[in-house]
Amino acid sequence: MAKIGVFVCHCGENIASKVDTGILVKSLSDHPGVEICQEYKYFCSDPGQETVKRAIREHNLTGVVVAACSPRMHETTFRKACAEAGLNPYMLELAxxxxxxxxxxSEKDQATSKAIEITRSLVEKVKRNNELKPISVPVTRRALVIGGGIAGIQAALDIAGAGREVVLVEREPSIGGHMSQLSETFPTLDCSQCILTPRMVEAIQHPKITVMTYSEVEEVDGYIGNFTVKIRTKARYVDMSKCTGCGDCIQKCPVKKISNEFELGLSNRTAIYTPFAQAVPNVPVIDKSRCTYFKNGKCKICEKSCQIDAIDFEQQESVETIEFGAIVVATGFQIQDTSVYGEYGYGKYKDVITGLHFERLASASGPTAGKIQRPSDGKEPETVVFIQCAGSRDPSKGVKYCSKICCMYTAKHAMLYAHKHHGSNSKIFYMDIRAAGKGYDEFTRRAIEEDEADYLRGRVSKVFEENGKLIVRGVDTLLGKPVEVAADMVVLATAMTPQPDAKQFAKRIGIGYDEYGFFNEAHLKLRPVETAKAGIYLCGACQSPKDIPDSVSQASAAAAKVLGLFSREQLEREPVVAAVGESTCAGCWGCVYACPYNAIEQKDIRDRNGNLVKQVASVNPGLCQGCGTCVTFCRSNSIDLAGFTEKQIFAEVMAL
Amino acid sequence: MSEPFEPKIVAFVCTYCTYAGADLAGTSRLKYAPNVRIVRLPCTGRISPMFILKALQKGADSVLVSGCHPGDCHFTAGNYHARRRWTVFRALLAFTGIPEERIRFSWVSAAEGAKFAEMINEITDETRKLGPFTQYQELQKVIETQSSY
Structure with a gap:
């Protein structure tokens, strides 16, 4: 028999001025199942809570309804009070x-009768509440960081710095990401390599970090605290444990004319190669598709040149399965395929390049050792035209968003060009100059005022060749005139786009993505580094276009979230989860389809001889977030949501 | 009827958006018609058409279903399921004989306290015009008179 206690709070005058609490108490006292009904000025106060606790003990209450403020305000307070008085905290409802x-x-009698109905319906609900226990799940305190760019490195270092194990997975042969390709970085103009390489070395030398390069995450199973991840490592054909990175093999390799991906084709590499001189780990890989031995069965010059027998043509790719408690996704970005801008002649004219090409040209470790030279003939360009928003903010090209970094790096390019080539003449076509950030606006002003970058507000319609010059035809909207500039080189500030396989990757690990393929955060403003899948966090440009400072701060934020999770051995969760009644479940899998969290699996029911009787749905409480979509979907009413069961809600509705 | 008809509206709302929006209407002290009774659920995905029918059967004159805006669902996709379900259910309403105007479907975010208040006023006015929903009670009488066999 239910013994419900109803506690009507005046909230000072907040409730009592509009609701006649006397009538409310009297009406509820007569309600079947209500054992005791009391009113008080402030039930959330200490004496108020004591009253509730005393009533629970003295009357052996089986359920409590506090008619007061929103459950979003004081549900936790009264749940705690119930627990302290020995009543299961989930036997409470707030009216x-x-x-x-x-x-x-404003009308007192209307408000009073409404209050009576609200309270009565929750009394009916609480009568049908079940005692619930918070779900505890163990936490594997090891983190997986996917992507070894600056964001991934920062997250790994922060987590490892707090003493937790980290596995850093990178699909390229070296960590470093796009930042390792940059020359100088805005707004301080410090050399990218100089600030990045120490971090890369720190990561690989850190006792708590395992760096897995040339590896990809193949499969993610499980849930927060308990992920099982399959990582595939491609064969390098070089023994990582032996190689000293002396580079003899690279010197001797006879296949030398392979377009260098790291240099974006501005120089060549060999078949056995490290992507760049400062690669971490400094161990070469053999490009199987280009290696003479793999193609013809003859050569092995690298093997002969290696003094420590590190070359291993028999090496196989390997798959490792590792347990993790949390995953940080830092898979970065790509630059937009510029072929959508046929009118700018990218790919047709060698001297129409992207901003990233310019970075390589300006980089001291780049193919020109930092000299700005035209890719076509190696001459120093006299006039360079920079075209901003070559892709970004252009819905017709599929990119509606602002790539955020282009205004800054174009200003930087103009500066670097001016510093390296006196008498430089740079023209920049722009839509708006977006330079929000610490020291950013000052930086673009410097480009204009000190380094004489000529900013023209307008779009470029066409780039074409005439008498050995690239003619850039555009408009200066401030003058209201068409302009033509004869340039020696054109640099396109191409849009930042998601990785081409971002959507497949997101599906594989179970996180959301937007229309472009950038990964979705749980809440844009308040939970920017979490994903909707508990235990998986985001940082860097895989979430949205970002510069280095933003990527690094987000990485540290993601690390803080991971460390918060790892501060406990057990994870306690609200027990509002779905459960399946196996006896009636017909195995139609409608719930499996409905579940946004992949929390429902198929389970075999076997008899004592081990013969399969039937298959039913089974909810993994660790994954279930308690939305209840499956409950409504269930055709046989076999699945129900704790805390919001069919019985509870129907009772609530019927009492209204 | 001598007294003006006061309709009863039952609102099924999700706790993350519309319930929070209704709370905001409260903290902003916006005044709206006292005819609504709110049933809090974790997500609109949890709202079964059966709840709606039950409410109408038990004396509600209108039913409101409200949750997070598309794309904002705390549970990623619950509101999409609710929307799809509503589309199908709406087609079924004609069959059950319940006028479509008795049921409202809307998105109210946690920031839209004013929208919530306005919407409740609007539904109350509209329902008042529609008059009490009695089809079910009449049906009940028919069933009772025929229950001899």
């Missing part, structure tokens, strides 16, 4: 007679 009654209605 919201303040935010949704006394504060919004």
């Amino acid at each position: 919201n007679i303040r935010e949704q009654c006394s504060w919004v209605h």
Whole structure:
């Protein structure tokens, strides 16, 4: 027999001025199942809570309804009070007679009768509440960081710095990401390599970090605290444990004319190669598709040149399965395929390049050792035209968003060009100059005022060749005139786009993505580094276009979230999860389809001889977030959501 | 009827958006018609058409279903399921004989306290015009008189 205690709070005058609490108490006292009904000025106060606790003990209450403010306000308070008095904290309901009654209605009798109905319906609900226990799940305190760019490195270092194990997975042969390709970085103009390489070395030498390069995450199973991840490592054909990185093999390799991906084709590499001189780990890989031995069965010059027998043509790719408690996704970005801008002649004219090419040209470790030279003939360009928003903010090209970094790096390019080539003449076509950030606006002003970058507000319609010059035809909207510039080189500030395989990757690990393929955060403003899948976090440009400072701060934020999770051995969760009644489940898998979290699996029911009787749905409470979509979907009413069961809700509705 | 008809509206709302929006209407002290009774659920995905029918059967004159805006669902996709379900259910309403105007479907975010208040006023007015929903009770009488066999 239910013994419900109803506690009507006055909230000072907040409730009592509009709801006649006396009538409310009297009406509820007569309600079947109500053992005791009391009113008080402030039930959330210490003496108020004591009253509730005393009543629970003295009357052996089986359920409590506090008619007061919103459950979003004080549910936790009263749950704690119930638990302290020995009543299961989930045998409590809050009747919201303040935010949704006394504060919004002016007629006292109407508000009172509404308050009575609200409270009565929750009494009916609480009668059908079940005792629930918070779900505890163990936490594997090891983190997986996917992507070895600056964001991934920062997240790995922060997590490892707090003493937790980290596995850093990078699909390229070296960590470093796009930042390792940059020359100088805005707004301080410090050399990218100089600030990045120490971090890369720190990461690989850190006792708590395992760096897995040339590897990809193949499969993610499990849930927060308990992920099982399959990582595939491609064969390098070089023994990582032996190689000293002396580079003899690279010197001797006879296949020398392979377009260098790291240099974006501005120089060549060999078949056995390290992507760049400062690669971490400094161990070469053999490009199987280009290696003479793999193609013809003859050569092995690298093997002969290696004095420590590190070359291993028999090496196989390997798959490792590792347990993790949390995953940080830092898979970065790509630059947009510029072929959508046929009118700018990219790919047709050698001297129309992207901003990233310019970075390589300006980089001291690049193919020209930092000299700005035309890719076509190696001459120093006299006039360079920079075209901003070559892709970004152009819905017709599929990129509606602002890539955020281009205004800054174009200003930087103009500066670097001016510093390296006196008498430089740079023209920049722009839509707006977006330079929000610490020291950013000052930086673009410097490019204009000190380094004489000529900013023209307008779009470029066409780039074409005439008498050995690239003619850039555009408009200066401030003058209201068409312009033509004869340039020696054209640099396109191409849009930042998601990795081409971002959507497949997101599906593989179970996180959301937007229309472009950038990964979705749980809440854009308030939970920017979490994903909707608990235990998986985001940082860097895989979430949205970002510069280095933003990527690094987000990486540290993601690390803080991971460390917060790892601060406990067990994870306690609200027990509002779905459960399946196996006896009636027909195995139609409608719930499996409905579940946004992949929390429902198929389970075999076997008899004592081990013969399969039937298959039913089974909810993994660690993955279930308690939305209840599956419950409504279930055709046989076999699945129900704790805390919001069919019985509870029907009772609530019927009492209204 | 001598007294003006006061309709009863049952609102099924999700706790993350519309319930929070209704709370905001409260904290902002916006005044709206006292005819609504709110049933809090974790997500609109949890709202079964059966709840709606039950509410109408038990004396509600209108039913409101409200949750997070598309794309904002705390549970990623619950509101999309609710929307799809509503589309199908709406087609079924004609069959059950329940006028479509008795049921409202809307998105109210946690920031839209004013929208919530306005919407409740609007539904109350509209329902008042529609008059009490009695089809079910009449049906009940028919069933009772025929229950001899």
